[in-house]
Amino acid sequence: MLVMIFSWGNYTVARKVQDQLGRNIVIPTALKRIVSLAPSLTECMFALENGNKLVGVTKYSDYPPQAVQLPKVGSYVNLDLEKIVSLQPDLCLATKDGNPIKVIDRLEELGIPVYALDPRNLSTVMETINELGQLLKAQKKSSKVVQGMKKRVELIKKRVAKTNSRPRVFFQIGSSPIVSVGSRTFIHELIKLAGGVNVAAGSVDYPRFSREEVLILNPDIIVINSMTRDQQILEWAKQRWSEFPNLPAVKKKQIYGVNSDYFNRAGPRLVKGLEILAGLFHPEMFPKAKN
Amino acid sequence: MERDSQRGRYVLKRILFVSSGLMLLLAIMFYLGLAIGSTGYDLFEVLEGLFFANQDNTESVAQTIIWQIRLPRVLLATFVGGTLGVGGLVFQALLRNPLAEPYILGISGGSAVGAIVGMMLGLAMFPGVAGLAFLGSIVTLIVVLFIATGRRLFQENSLLLAGVMVNAFCSAIIMFLISMTRNAKLQNVLFWLMGDLSNTVLEQTLALGCILLPCFIFVFIMARPMNILQLGRETALSLGVHVLGVTLSLLIVTSLIVSAIVCLSGLVGFVGLVIPHILRLVLGSDHRILVPASVIGGGVFMVGCDLLARSLPSQGELPVGVVTAIIGAPLFIFLLYRSKT
Numbered sequence: 325m326l327v328m329i330f331s332w333g334n335y336t337v338a339r340k341v342q343d344q345l346g347r348n349i350v351i352p353t354a355l356k357r358i359v360s361l362a363p364s365l366t367e368c369m370f371a372l373e374n375g376n377k378l379v380g381v382t383k384y385s386d387y388p389p390q391a392v393q394l395p396k397v398g399s400y401v402n403l404d405l406e407k408i409v410s411l412q413p414d415l416c417l418a419t420k421d422g423n424p425i426k427v428i429d430r431l432e433e434l435g436i437p438v439y440a441l442d443p444r445n446l447s448t449v450m451e452t453i454n455e456l457g458q459l460l461k462a463q464k465k466s467s468k469v470v471q472g473m474k475k476r477v478e479l480i481k482k483r484v485a486k487t488n489s490r491p492r493v494f495f496q497i498g499s500s501p502i503v504s505v506g507s508r509t510f511i512h513e514l515i516k517l518a519g520g521v522n523v524a525a526g527s528v529d530y531p532r533f534s535r536e537e538v539l540i541l542n543p544d545i546i547v548i549n550s551m552t553r554d555q556q557i558l559e560w561a562k563q564r565w566s567e568f569p570n571l572p573a574v575k576k577k578q579i580y581g582v583n584s585d586y587f588n589r590a591g592p593r594l595v596k597g598l599e600i601l602a603g604l605f606h607p608e609m610f611p612k613a614k615n
Numbered sequence: 616m617e618r619d620s621q622r623g624r625y626v627l628k629r630i631l632f633v634s635s636g637l638m639l640l641l642a643i644m645f646y647l648g649l650a651i652g653s654t655g656y657d658l659f660e661v662l663e664g665l666f667f668a669n670q671d672n673t674e675s676v677a678q679t680i681i682w683q684i685r686l687p688r689v690l691l692a693t694f695v696g697g698t699l700g701v702g703g704l705v706f707q708a709l710l711r712n713p714l715a716e717p718y719i720l721g722i723s724g725g726s727a728v729g730a731i732v733g734m735m736l737g738l739a740m741f742p743g744v745a746g747l748a749f750l751g752s753i754v755t756l757i758v759v760l761f762i763a764t765g766r767r768l769f770q771e772n773s774l775l776l777a778g779v780m781v782n783a784f785c786s787a788i789i790m791f792l793i794s795m796t797r798n799a800k801l802q803n804v805l806f807w808l809m810g811d812l813s814n815t816v817l818e819q820t821l822a823l824g825c826i827l828l829p830c831f832i833f834v835f836i837m838a839r840p841m842n843i844l845q846l847g848r849e850t851a852l853s854l855g856v857h858v859l860g861v862t863l864s865l866l867i868v869t870s871l872i873v874s875a876i877v878c879l880s881g882l883v884g885f886v887g888l889v890i891p892h893i894l895r896l897v898l899g900s901d902h903r904i905l906v907p908a909s910v911i912g913g914g915v916f917m918v919g920c921d922l923l924a925r926s927l928p929s930q931g932e933l934p935v936g937v938v939t940a941i942i943g944a945p946l947f948i949f950l951l952y953r954s955k956t
Contacts, residue, residue, distance in 0.1 A: 383931070398931055402806065405813070406684045410654035412676055426814050433816075434683055 341439070341459065344452070345420060349437040352414050355460060359413040361423050362400045365441065366391050367591035368453055369417075371469050372462045380411045387585060387593070403427045409434055417441065417456075419590070443590040445513050446477065446598075453592065473595045477517065480602045483609045484519035491605050493520040494543035494573070497584070499550075499561040502533045510594060511549075511587050518601035520545065535564075539571060545604065546573040549584040580604050630904050637911040641693065644918040648689035649681050651926055687817040692921040692935070693914035694823055695812070695880050696890075698872045700913020701834055703887020704905055705869045708841045709862050712774055713892070714950060717752075717873045718884035720778035724785030725755025726874035727882055731792050731804060740819075740878065748874040755781050756870055810883035810936025812921055823875060830872045831910055837865055838902040845900065883917075883936045885943020890916055892950065 338350050359380040360366040366385040369375050375390055383399040385391045395411060398404035400422045408416065413436060418428055420442040428438050439459065443449040450470045457466020493515050497503050504524035505511040515522045523541040524531055533541075546565060550558040558581040565571065565579055573579055582604075586597030603610040699717065706715040717723050729751025733744035762777035793804055840861045843851045851858050876883075890913045891905065898904050917935075920942070924933040 402813075402931060404653050404931065406680050407653050409680050409684060410676060424814075430814065430816070434679055 343439045344442045344455065345440045347440065349432075349439060351437050351439070351459075355415050357411065357413045357415075359397060359408055359411055359416045360385065361397070361403060361416055361418045362589075363387070363585075364443075364589035364591040365417045365419065365456075367589060367593060368456055369460075371453070371592045372457055372460060372465050374460045374462055377460070379413060380408060405430060405434075409436070415439055419443070444508070445510065446517070446594060449510075449590050449592075449594060450474065452590070469592055473592060476595045477598065480517060480598055484517070484602060484606065487519065487606055487609055489606065490519060490521050491544040491578075492523050492542065492572075493545045493547060493605065494523050494538055494541060496546060496548045496561065497530070497587075499548070499557060499564075502535065502538065503530050504533060505529070506531055510590065514587065514594065514598045514601055518598055518605050520601065520605045535568075539568060542572060544572045544576065545578040545580070547580050547582055547601070547604065549582045549587050551584050578604075626901070626903055630907060633898060633904055634907045634911060637908055637915065641911055641915045641918070644915050644922075645689055645693070648692065648918045648922055649685050651922060652680065652685055653925065653932075654680060683817070687815040687820045688812050688921070689918055690817070691812055691815045691820045691823070691880060692917045694820065694827055695876050695883060696886055696913035696915070696917025696920075697831070697910040698827060698876045698913070699883060699886035700890035700909035700916070701831065701906060702869045702873050704891040704902070704909045705834060705841070705865050706887065707891055708844065708902060709865055710774060711845070714775055714888070714947065715778075716885070716887035717869070718882065718887065719775065719782070719947070720759050721755045721781030721785055722752045722759075722870055722873055723877050723882050723884070724782045724789075726752035726870075726877040727808060728785050728788050728792075729874070730878050731789060734804075735792060735796055745875060745878050748878050749871055752870040752874040752877075753867070755785065756866060806934055807881040808936075809934030810881045810939065811934050812880050812924075813932065815879065819879065823879060826875055827872055830868050831906075833868055834865065835903075835906045837861060838906045841865070841902040842900075881934070881936065883939055885939050885947065886913055886916060886920075888947055888950070889939075889943050892946070 339353050340348060340350050342348055355377060357379045358369070358374075358377045360369055360378055361382060363382060363385040366375075366378065366381045367387055369378055370388050370391065375388070378391070378394055380397045381391055381394045382403075383396050385394070385396075395407070396404075397407045397411070400419075401424060403423065405427060408431065416431055416436055416438045418438050418440045420440055423440075428440065431438050441452050441455070443452045450473055453470055453473075454463075454466050457463045457469075495505050495511050495515060497505060497511070505522065506527060506529045507522070507525045508527075508529055512522045512525060523543050524533070548558055548561050550561075562579050562581065566574055568574055582597070582600055586593050586600060599610070703716040706717060706720065707713055726748040729747035729749070730744050732751075733747040736743070738744050738747070759774070759777045759781050762780070763774040789804075789808065840851070840856045843854055843856050844858065844861065846854075848858055891909055894905055894908045894912055898908060917939075920938040921935050924935040924938045927933060927938075
């Protein structure tokens with residue numbers, strides 16, 4: 325009890341906030357030590373020029389490069405509770421989808437407030453960034469970041485509207501087994517915005533496919549996302565598709581590898597992912613963007 | 616009469632001597648378990664933190680880590696080890712097979728299937744998940760015994776083969792269930808299946824202790840009949856032991872505590888093989904001594920394995936079942952080889 329009172333003494337004023345899950349939490353007015361429990365949130369923090377407040381990040385937080393130097397608190401599903409506590413954060417940032425609720429509950433029991441975010445699509449990512457801006461008292465920066473994102477999305481929308489071609493796209497997020505994305509995912513939204521048709525659309529978020537099911541879907545373009553360190557897997561996955569010369573995507577030589585960091589992380593870089601896809605789907609409209 | 620009571624006193628003395636020796640070992644392990652972790656504190660600092668409450672802020676973080684993160688974990692490791700140690704001992708005694716163990720016979724696998732079904736149905740830990748886990752363990756127990764006792768009662772190889780098959784079946788069912796579910800919460804299941812002691816809360820661990828303790832005492836009371844059972848079924852019957860009653864009650868109690876352990880910590884194998892074997896080698900075959908020794912010795916072994924699981928990888932941690940299997944599986948093969956020659 326004494327310990328509690330003592331640590332309260334450190335805070336000039338505490339404030340009450342509600343996170344995106346509607347949980348009420350009490351945090352100090354001036355946040356100084358933050359632990360980010362997901363790579364996407366780390367990216368958001370740095371985008372808001374508040375990276376210097378981070379005292380801990382998760383294992384694969386590798387962007388921007390400064391994040392690599394920060395202490396690691398385990399991977400985002402397998403958090404190292406002890407490490408988090410030892411960093412004495414005054415706030416942890418968590419995501420609803422990735423971080424196990426058990427760990428979040430434990431952190432709160434240990435007296436560390438956890439602000440949970442739940443970005444489900446591009447517009448809620450922007451909301452999330454604004455909300456983080458409010459939390460960190462960096463509203464100016466956050467609205468600038470969000471405005472920038474909106475502008476780039478609008479530009480893509482405008483150009484895509486000018487063309488009638490809507491290629492059928494198979495977005496492969498896993499290669500053995502083959503896994504794609506359903507309608508409620510970021511990637512589905514990005515494909516649609518970039519002027520493509522997601523052939524795997526459906527109610528299952530991450531549906532599995534056999535090779536023959538993909539052949540029947542007849543995609544014009546296959547996009548394989550892989551981490552930069554998995555170049556071999558990407559080459560192998562491309563090789564496997566080239567065994568089916570009648571597949572439109574193979575015929576037109578439209579099998580592409582993309583960096584998964586642009587598509588898996590609910591942060592500002594999703595827009596970059598959108599630009600990459602638009603460049604792949606409509607190279608005539610985006611001559612520069614093609615990678 | 617005089618000789619009997621003298622002998623009784625001698626056994627009691629031995630029990631106390633062996634138990635307190637192992638308890639000392641457990642205390643040392645326990646202390647190491649509290650002192651070593653991903654953030655690392657000085658051994659003396661921990662001692663200080665344990666006994667002197669300090670209002671200094673940095674000290675309080677150390678205390679939080681030791682008391683609220685490491686203590687529940689080390690305590691759970693002790694319980695898991697003790698349960699699996701005594702579980703192995705009971706199975707080996709009742710089935711009169713040195714290689715019997717809850718994990719190898721598929722009892723753990725069966726309760727894991729039950730637990731996963733419970734989780735998928737979104738049931739609460741108690742009574743839902745735990746109840747189904749217990750049901751799963753009992754069903755596999757019956758199936759294994761049924762297959763194994765077909766013609767020759769408890770024949771060594773048939774029992775193991777039945778266990779191996781039931782185990783394979785259970786892991787297939789588990790993979791099937793995981794593949795069929797859309798529930799993202801089950802992502803962690805694979806990690807849990809390899810034996811995972813992280814994320815324990817003190818209250819939960821203490822509640823587990825309240826279930827385990829009476830069961831341990833029950834097994835201890837049954838130690839004498841277990842000794843007599845070693846002489847063979849007929850002899851035991853002629854000495855007035857209710858063989859069926861003893862066997863059934865012990866198997867059910869053991870399945871109960873094993874399934875409780877599986878719910879909290881997943882599948883941890885081979886502890887029930889390693890501990891009773893080492894202890895029998897050192898202490899002989901009197902179950903009155905072996906039962907408490909297996910509980911405490913299992914705890915020592917498990918806390919040690921958990922310590923390795925936490926400190927071996929430079930980042931993150933290993934599931935503790937990996938460590939016990941790396942130590943236990945070769946021993947199993949060695950014992951199998953020795954029993955053949």
